[in-house]
């Protein structure tokens with residue numbers, strides 16, 4: 001869900017707050033009195049809102065609570081304002097202890113882009129004298145806050161380590177998610193998930209402990225678990241796994257992942273780029289269908305594939321089709337001793353939808369057509385790029401999932417979390433690195449896969465959730481020769497395993513090594529400097545191939561095919577010019593125009609500049625205009641300053657920022673503005689924006705610019721928006737000054753968008769060191785399942 005949609009809907013969180021007249025922000029606020037005087041607190045909120053530190057929404061909540069309960073302690077109101085503010089920063093709740101320990105850092109205030117002239121009181125000033133017991137004592141009020149279920153708008157949750165303050169809706173999401181996942185992991189009949197697996201030929205025994213769906217005898221069984229119980233096909237699971245995976249000398253984590261995900265009604269497969277998540281899930285689907293068809297030859301499982309954005313869905317669509325075509329279908333069908341080859345082939349889906357479409361999004365409401373009362377009609381749901389799914393959407397998915405259905409999440413736990421509140425995948429995978437499989441799980445896995453697990457992955461105290469998660473650990477895209485892979489690995493090294501100095505040395509060791517796919521560009525930190533203009537301009541125009549070893553020539557991919565040298569934006573603009581259909585009418589010769597648009601879009605995907613920030617000269621807003629002007633000076637684009645900044649022009653690449661079902665456009669889609677002949681006025685042309693589709697009959701969606709309301713120019717894209725996309729050559733720009741936004745996760749996410757070439761730009765030397773040692777701390781209570 002996009003940010004603006006979120007803001008639009010959030011007021012129903014606390015009821016219809018009366019929109020009082022908006023007083024102008026008071027010039028002075030007594031920061032200290034704001035802790036004990038409601039009037040002063042409201043005045044402080046006004047100043048923060050006026051400065052853009054709090055949202056209107058946060059202030060509306062505080063005013064509403066103060067009106068509803070005039071006796072509410074000001075510290076409780078302050079907590080509510082900050083809990084609401086934290087939602088806008090991606091946190092599900094306010095961590096009271098962390099806020100007191102480092103107020104400005106915990107609240108990310110002042111925000112990105114604030115120049116700090118005449119600032120309102122900082123949170124650190126306001127909270128300077130407040131103690132934890134005093135704040136905790138104030139978090140009590142009979143109608144505003146409770147410790148759990150109820151009708152109060154706020155919920156307080158105390159644990160050994162901290163007190164967390166939630167807005168009720170988000171507390172409820174967390175509870176639902178926790179419960180739904182636990183239900184899928186915990187048997188209802190009192191048996192243990194990890195019950196004994198007696199021998200390889202009785203591998204199905206312990207899966208009978210996993211419940212799902214209710215049967216007449218009271219146990220809950222999914223179709224897949226009934227199939228696994230089918231004694232007429234002994235050893236089907238190990239045989240099918242051996243058919244899908246070639247024997248290896250080292251532990252094959254993909255095979256492990258496949259077995260574990262088949263075993264549970266809830267599974268997570270996490271791994272970095274190119275570790276084979278897609279490959280594994282295609283084999284998992286083939287495995288599940290084989291098990292199902294062995295038992296019910298005419299009743300394949302209903303499987304759906306989904307991703308959080310249209311872009312991610314399209315990418316999975318592409319890669320999954322290729323993987324399905326190389327499955328050993330005949331060999332699998334033979335295991336079912338029935339003529340099921342055709343069913344097997346036909347029952348593995350390749351079409352990927354967005355989560356919004358799957359759930360049935362409806363305009364102007366955050367409620368979906370599918371929910372607990374109207375569940376989805378499916379047996380297996382796979383969600384790719386799950387790191388981008390926020391807590392609200394994940395809760396909606398789990399609520400709409402029938403009890404017997406299996407859910408498999410795929411994603412990279414180390415990537416940035418969703419822009420919206422919640423880092424569900426990261427929270428679920430907190431312990432994935434060390435696996436924590438119980439000896440029972442390890443035994444079951446050995447029986448199913450023939451692979452013993454090394455001791456250090458075992459833990460007699462492993463939790464049920466640990467047993468459902470597999471981390472893929474070998475990248476098949478980035479080998480030891482790949483600087484991108486090595487850099488990702490060095491950046492991702494967990495902080496508890498090395499000092500900051502060691503991390504800096506490791507990262508710079510990779511950058512200095514001379515890998516063929518890496519270019520490290522360091523600027524002087526001054527956006528106005530001529531010299532920097534030259535280096536940055538050269539990069540965005542040509543891609544600076546000379547800066548790579550051998551000028552980017554002579555590289556081949558793992559299949560031996562040549563890799564095109566790195567390019568900049570000139571590449572797609574040249575394609576636009578060179579391949580423009582000549583003398584053809586737009587409507588009558590659509591095929592030619594579609595081919596042209598397809599070529600331009602494909603050329604565009606060869607290069608993308610990413611920036612960590614939105615505002616300022618180094619943020620996407622400043623960079624977009626700067627790049628458009630640079631390309632104009634090269635005669636690659638045309639238009640006045642005003643047009644380049646605010647208007648439409650041929651060659652303008654745009655990013656969709658909100659789903660538009662009417663136009664069949666999804667948040668994250670990229671289109672390019674092209675001039676096509678105007679059918680009504682011969683000799684004239686008009687602008688249309690070309691978006692790629694997955695429909696071979698209509699490969700390009702041509703949209704009039706005037707119909708596009710939620711788009712932005714995308715010469716520079718924020719790293720957040722780039723999630724789920726990949727570009728042949730990615731240039732990641734880090735701004736010159738330290739910023740809480742610059743974290744290890746952000747740098748990792750940015751560099752792993754690069755498929756073949758990476759240019760890492762430090763606007764000022766040293767900023768990379770600062771970023772890779774800062775980790776995102778998303779506050780939530782989702783753990784311990």
Ligand SMILES: Nc1ncnc2c1ncn2[C@@H]1O[C@H](COP(=O)(O)OP(=O)(O)OP(=O)(O)O)[C@@H](O)[C@H]1O
Pocket residue numbers: 254271272273274275276277278279280319476477
């Ligand atoms: N076990 C394997 N042996 C050899 N090559 C493999 C193996 N698994 C995957 N690959 C290859 O590695 C590449 C990446 O695989 P895949 O697309 O499945 O990874 P992914 O984790 O889904 O990647 P992404 O990060 O793009 O989502 C593909 O070309 C695939 O064919």
